[in-house]
Amino acid sequence: xxxxxxxxxxxxxxxxxxxxxxxxxxxxxxxxxxxxxxxxxxxxxxxxxxxxxxxxxxxxxxxxxxxxxxxxxxxxxxxxxxxxxxxxxxxxxxxxxxxxxxxxxxxxxxxxxxxxxxxxxxxxxxxxxxxxxxxxxxxxxxxxxxxxxxxxxxxxxxxxxxxxxxxxxxxxxxxxxxxxxxxxxxxxxxxxxxxxxxxxxxxxxxxxxxxxxxxxxxxxxxxxxxxxxxxxxxxxxxxxxxxxxxxxxxxxxxxxxxxxxxxxxxxxxxxxxxxxxxxxxxxxxxxxxxxxxxxxxxxxxxxxxxxxxxxxxxxxxxxxxxxxxxxxxxxxxxxxxxxxxxxxxxxxxxxxxxxxxxxxxxxxxxxxxxxxxxxxxxxxxxxxxxxxxxxxxxxxxxxxxxxxxxxxxxxxxxxxxxxxxxx
Numbered sequence: 250x251x252x253x254x255x256x257x258x259x260x261x262x263x264x265x266x267x268x269x270x271x272x273x274x275x276x277x278x279x280x281x282x283x284x285x286x287x288x289x290x291x292x293x294x295x296x297x298x299x300x301x302x303x304x305x306x307x308x309x310x311x312x313x314x315x316x317x318x319x320x321x322x323x324x325x326x327x328x329x330x331x332x333x334x335x336x337x338x339x340x341x342x343x344x345x346x347x348x349x350x351x352x353x354x355x356x357x358x359x360x361x362x363x364x365x366x367x368x369x370x371x372x373x374x375x376x377x378x379x380x381x382x383x384x385x386x387x388x389x390x391x392x393x394x395x396x397x398x399x400x401x402x403x404x405x406x407x408x409x410x411x412x413x414x415x416x417x418x419x420x421x422x423x424x425x426x427x428x429x430x431x432x433x434x435x436x437x438x439x440x441x442x443x444x445x446x447x448x449x450x451x452x453x454x455x456x457x458x459x460x461x462x463x464x465x466x467x468x469x470x471x472x473x474x475x476x477x478x479x480x481x482x483x484x485x486x487x488x489x490x491x492x493x494x495x496x497x498x499x500x501x502x503x504x505x506x507x508x509x510x511x512x513x514x515x516x517x518x519x520x521x522x523x524x525x526x527x528x529x530x531x532x533x534x535x536x537x538x539x540x541x542x543x544x545x546x547x548x549x550x551x552x553x554x555x556x557x558x559x560x561x562x563x564x565x566x567x568x569x570x571x572x573x574x575x576x577x578x579x580x581x582x583x584x585x586x587x588x589x590x591x592x593x594x595x596x597x598x599x600x601x602x603x604x605x606x607x608x609x610x611x612x613x614x615x616x617x618x619x620x621x622x623x624x625x626x627x628x629x630x631x632x633x634x635x636x637x638x639x640x641x642x643x644x645x646x647x648x649x650x651x652x653x654x655x656x657x658x659x660x661x662x663x664x665x666x667x668x669x670x671x672x
Contacts, residue, residue, distance in 0.1 A: 294666025316348035381413035391597035394526035395479035503584035511562035524549030538603025588668035592620030623653030
């Protein structure tokens with residue numbers, strides 16, 4: 250059994266300096282009274298995962314050591330204090346979890362700031378903000394090719410909690426239809442890798458919007474890597490139809506290459522060739538408020554059919570000789586350095602209830618990987634029990650076998666829980 254507590258040290262490194270800079274500038278302009286507010290949600294939930302016994306990437310669950318059962322207690326808070334010129338907000342998270350697998354139990358206690366921000370309006374059109382912000386945008390649900398930070402925006406998992414980027418941002422909004430900002434990125438926020446891939450980076454973002462349409466573009470520069478270029482747009486037709494798209498062009502650091510010849514070993518490139526990723530989607534909203542969305546993703550960094558087959562063949566060969574040092578190295582590379590998605594082409598479907606309903610909400614999702622033929626089906630449901638208490642369920646099932654992406658490590662997940670709104 251292992252017990253550990255993590256306190257957010259990135260805040261001490263960068264955020265305190267940004268906060269002092271913002272408040273020093275705001276002090277001279279501040280004349281009105283402060284207004285404060287807060288809310289929060291308490292969660293309690295249990296989860297079970299069907300770990301694959303015949304996984305070629307994770308033989309006997311000895312590489313990934315996935316939890317087969319877990320119980321969690323979590324608190325998510327929102328605090329805000331603002332005046333006419335200054336706004337300060339924070340979102341602290343407290344998490345306690347006990348996880349179990351065949352190797353034993355692990356107890357985790359963690360506290361961190363997933364977001365915080367100090368914002369000063371320097372005039373009608375300019376604002377300066379600093380802190381840990383969710384720099385996300387775009388309409389896509391499955392993945393977000395237009396975003397360099399949150400390719401997986403978490404929209405396929407209603408339980409997910411994204412952590413913001415540590416940044417200092419200068420925003421310009423000349424009118425309601427246009428906005429732009431530049432940001433200095435200090436780091437990737439909570440649970441970043443070492444070295445932090447987004448330390449000492451830059452971001453520029455511009456957006457245009459009007460009745461029925463919106464569009465935006467982003468440029469992001471990491472040290473030692475090629476420029477990220479992203480764009481997104483959407484257009485509504487009446488009250489029923491929305492069509493949208495996202496695209497991005499970039500390189501990947503420490504990219505795992507899977508040669509089609511399975512007798513050749515994996516190779517890791519310090520920086521991959523530039524690739525393009527794009528997504529097209531459309532959604533229809535019925536008169537009862539339910540909506541159906543369909544998205545197609547082309548992922549340039551993913552493997553083609555031959556590369557994907559070779560990826561799993563190398564893993565299978567390594568599993569057969571596990572735990573020799575060579576097999577540990579091969580499987581470690583396959584798990585840690587693979588692209589965020591293994592395939593090239595995906596379709597994602599979403600059917601959800603009316604989001605305006607207060608007593609219940611449900612969401613069904615299905616994804617197909619055209620490269621390896623695998624499928625993933627998931628659903629989320631929430632039901633109000635009292636004005637402040639709700640019960641929820643999250644379920645996932647994957648098909649396709651051990652040599653397909655979605656079911657390579659596990660075949661199913663079930664989470665049951667309750668949540669209580671504060672105050």
